[in-house]
Amino acid sequence: DVKVTQSSRYLVKRTGEKVFLECVQDMDHENMFWYRQDPGLGLRLIYFSYDVKMKEKGDIPEGYSVSREKKERFSLILESASTNQTSMYLCASSLSLVGGYTFGSGTRLTVV
């Protein structure tokens, strides 16, 4: 089975800190995605990547950046964390849409 691993299940960070959320997939998938999930708002796409060193903005990229130096790893960076970035962050990967996305277990980030 494809596995998508997010490095932390829970994180607490202070306002203004630089935060790194790491995601690794083990099935050589081309596509990787970062979403945030908030009650009543569903899943909102932050950034995605179709290949190494390639990135595209999703629907809510403001305040975030990403890095994909290796095919298996896609990092989400909060340059200066703010309280409105407190959320559940989900990473996903896919080879193609046949079979859909495989999601990680999520990182619940709290910014205080």
Place this chain on the structure above:
Amino acid sequence: GQQLNQSPQSMFIQEGEDVSMNCTSSSIFNTWLWYKQDPGEGPVLLIALYKAGELTSNGRLTAQFGITRKDSFLNISASIPSDVGIYFCAGQLKGGSEKLVFGKGTKLTVNP
């Protein structure tokens, strides 16, 4: 971005009851997917649909790709307590990229 209208937002049912939820859009989709998210976990793919009119089952779950390609439904028969969670529909737009469009989810509570 594009939105899928998923309803209902939440459901409270008794164990043993059948459940039905649906997603609609004004746009045409090539693929419909249904995911379930257990509390504190990432979404997991339940059913994938690739052709208009397709009806697919996975145990007690049945999903259909609408004939107009603008909607899909998911039915759960004889619900059990472990059916609790959030169910998301997702679709790939006709002419779209590898990105999925997600509904906002249906939160299901099953009373034993």
